[in-house]
Amino acid sequence: MPTASQARxxxxxxxATTTGLASVEELSQTLGVTASTIRRDLAKLTAEGHLARTYGGAVSLSAHPEASLRQRIGEAYEAKWAIARWAASQIGAGExxxxxxGSTVGALAHELRTAKGLTVATTGVTALQELSDAPGVHVECLxxxxxxxxxxxxxxxxxxALERMTFDRVFLGTDGVTAEYGICEADLRQTRLKELMARRAEHVYVxxxxxxxGLRPFHAWASLPPGWTLVTDATADPGSLAALRERGVRVVLVEPAPEDPAAQAAVEPLPR
Known part of the structure; x- marks a missing residue:
């Protein structure tokens, strides 16, 4: 018979497998134990290769069907908004x-609502909704x-439509990232499009x-041009980051600061 801790x-x-996300706070309430107990459980499950840690929780590494955008919006919420704020800070007026x-790129679109003199082209409905009434942003729908x-x-x-434009920067979402294969999606049409998008921009951010x-939920992959930038949060696995750096990927680690709503970032220099 399994122990109480094993059953938990x-x-x-x-x-985590059925919902896609395990929040420390929600799990603590659901299971009736302290947050520190949940964190120890998550650490053990992560060490055993069952889960991957996120900011404030964990997600299952088991194969699962593609989640809808609505299901993903609450996933790694703080990390996504920290990433979005840093990404927005890189965009200059007139670009x-x-x-x-995607949900993280949708958060970036929200951060751009007050931009001035900006042109944004997008393939995402969320970005269109966020920017449709932004007075300082000219929007092109692909x-x-x-x-x-x-x-x-x-x-x-x-x-x-994409072939008729070039861009200063492109910001891509993904379902998974590995050093070996690039970025992962559920559909080959998505990965082909992401490769084309990356080719049309001077600077490429994921x-x-x-x-x-390290997540490989599907079997469709996009390879990106050398020197692209991964923007992720500070809980990222060091081994995965090291493998990406070896492939020439620039890494930006962001972390929400409790005293400041803006994200703090540790940015590596651009590869030469």
């Missing part, structure tokens, strides 16, 4: 930028076939919270 960890793993679909789960446009019409590093 089994339940944590089941909850032309390209935004992918329409095409809408994927309901990701709320992003893909396909030949999107690609044709916005991915720590749990996505």
């Amino acid at each position: 960890r089994d339940r944590i793993l089941k909850l 032309t930028v390209l935004l992918d679909a 329409g095409g076939t809408l994927r309901p789960l990701s709320q992003g446009f893909v396909g030949p019409l999107t690609e044709a 916005l991915a919270h720590a749990a996505k590093l």
Whole structure:
């Protein structure tokens, strides 16, 4: 018969697998134990390779169906907004930028609502909704076939529109990141489009919270041009970061500061 601690960890793993996210606070309330007990359980499950830690919780590493954008919005919430704030700080007035679909890039779009003299092209419905009434932002929609789960446009019409523009910066979302393969998505149309997007921009950023590093939930991959930048949170696995750096990836680690709503970042120099 399993011990009480083992039974609790089994339940944590089941909850993380079915919901996609295990929050320390929510698990503490659900299971009736202290937050420190939950953190010890998460540490053990992570060490055993069942979970990946996130800011404030963990996600399952088990294979699971593609989650909808609505399901992802609350995942790694603090980390996503810290990443979005740092990304917004890199964009200068008068630039032309390209935004992918996804919840983290959608948060970036929200941060750009007060920008002045900015041109934003996007394949994401969330970014369109955030910027549709932003007075200082000119918006271009790269329409095409809408994927309901990701709320992003893909396909030949999107690609044709993309070929008619170039960009100062592109910000991409992803379902997983590895040094060996690049960035992962559920659909080959998505990965093809991300590769094309990266080719049209001078600077390429991938916005991915720590749990996505080393994650391989699907079998469609996009390889990116040398020198791209990964923006992730400070809980990222050091081994995954080291492997990415060896491939010439610039790494930015952000962490929300309790005394300041703006994200603090440790930024590595651009590779030469």
